[in-house]
Amino acid sequence: MSERNVRAEETVPEHDGEKAAQARPGDTTPRKMVPGKEETPVVVDLPKTEREPRDVAGEVVGAIGAIKDGPRVLKTYMETCVKCGTCATQCPVYFGDPSKKYNPAARSDLIRSIYKKHNTRSGKLLGGLVGARDYEDREVEEWVEHFYSCTGCRRCATFCPMGIDNSVITRKGRAILDKLGLTPDTMKRVVEISLETGNTDGATLEAFKAAIEFLEEEMRDEHGIDIKIPVDVEGAEYFYVPPSGDVLVNPEATTGIAKVFYVLGLQDKWTMSSRLFDGANYGLFTGDDKSMKADNEPYIKEAKRLGAKVLFMGECGHAYRIMKMMMEPGKWWGDLPFEIVNCMEFTAEKILTGELQFDKSKNPQPVTYHDPCNFGRSCNIVEEPRIIMEASCQDFREMYPNRGDNWCCGGGGGLSAMDDIYEFRMTITGKKKMEQIRDTDAKYVAAACSNCKRQLTQLMEYHKEDVAVGGVHDMLSRSILINGKAAERVNYDD
Amino acid sequence: MPAELNWHELMPFTHLLVHNLHYIALAFMVVAYTIKIWSILKKPAAREGTPAKGDHKKAIQYSFLLLARPDEMESTRKQWYRWIEFAVFHVAMAVGIAVAFTMPWAHEAMKGSFIVYFQQGIFGIAALIGISRLVRRITRADMRAISTPDDYFCLILLTLWMGSGVMNAPQTSEFWLLSYFSMATFFLFYVPFSKISHYICWPFMRYYMGKHFGHRGVYPKKRIAGA
Ligand code: SF4
């Protein structure tokens, strides 16, 4: 297996977003839940074909067997789990509901046990004694619930004494489901919409332009000057790719970015693309590498077309991770004529060099920061958001544990987009995060991820907590000094 | 004064077991492990081509040494006794194997009271830990949920082995010698097929984890005040 594949199999991340009848990244209204009614478990039927019935068992066993010839690390995950139970104690889902189906090792065993049966001497010889078993008819239909209840946060991996990353096994499970056509509709739809329209919201060019005009007007109201958000400017040095939610739903992050460029005198040196303004990429969540790459390629072409020197990624953990940790080192599209930088790295550096100044009194409320798992455990962007928050807020407080040890918001791995599991997310996967936030007494939670923002906003509404949720550059946008003055607006609720 | 075991008048089977069989078992285990290591090594190792966000060499060391640093992990920081259990149990296993391969030719030297007490102490504590681990595995739903028959089987056998180690240490009875060595021999044959072989994969996995998370700056974990 090539290095590229090794990396693509590497892990499961998170994100959100959705369109049409489904949820959108920043849109916190659950669409499918019927109040007062119990949720239907995510169990789906295998797609029927008019041709010969599929050999599902053969496909599943074959896909699992392929692990044997794949990367070393996944093979060792298949052969070694000492069943110590540590992962369960560190998992946000299991914390919310300690049932067997949410136990990380038990979930991974769905695949591991079949692997053992067909691919290890001990499994062939001793069968059930060593936890090996054969595929059971139609069991894959239940896998949907199992593999779509792991947020892919990787918290368990950093604690496992063996070093098993259960999120990698989850992604493998999702990849098998995807091949069988069993990816939940919500997720499938987001992938399709993104491939069709270039963004997970399915937003039109008109919608995008209207949003940009609106944001420019807002900034004019706030500062009394024209701060532009350049669009489709060829030759611009920085090509800004946010999650679409940061343009359409929670756009303060984008005004924050615009203000940073303005203050630095780089107003004419950056651009967005009217066709491609959403780094979110759900192929990562569904385990469908082909779609992930198909979704990714247009951005690379666009960056080249624009002649950008920097692909300037927004506040979206999985988008940055795909670009920086998978696409670039994996050389999916060969050598790149630009570098990939995250906006928080850029801004934090400018704060440290004293090029950006703030009026912290504009953000007097207690503020905390939630580390999105992709930034915290896969990209190590953990100090940068804190530099920004501490510079722009009067009362920044940590939640514990944090950084690489943070607890997932409960919406990772694409779960936040799945409204058919809204109750599950509110009461189980998000339970630990809710506790953490309450412990801080913060009135604002920042998260550098549209997915987390959606989950956290819903959590606050569901649990009737008077806590606002937003991004990191949102706080910056409210307090950054432009010509010596911060924004005049004080009410950010509307 | 308890009777002393006469090593020159062992039953034929005990003699075969102590002097031949368990070496054959050892050879079998070595071959099985060699095959396992070879099968792991022939697979492509995932290379980290990502931009270095941390020092992966330090992180690899950290990843290996985490085992000996209960203060570094949130899980063991809060449950020190679990870590002590883990450490004593694993050290006792190593001592158990060492005893099985030294006693047949160094039995006279091993009759010294310090060596006997040392064996009895460590094997005894390990047996108690084995019982407590077994009770935990049986009584806790989360542990039951992930346990295979092999998990129980290994734990029961290891606990019994440790118990027999306590009894065998003073070398007073052929019965305990037979028990201790037959279990040791059985393990050598069985281990390559059971979860006990996890220590063969462990270095590969910890190395990868250290390299991966180190490269991404997650390992070594940062200690944050208040955490
Ligand atoms: S922490 Fe690791 S070894 Fe322990 S049960 Fe979980 S996956 Fe298995």
Ligand code: SF4
């Ligand atoms: S990746 Fe996160 S949600 Fe999934 S099993 Fe591990 S800790 Fe639980």
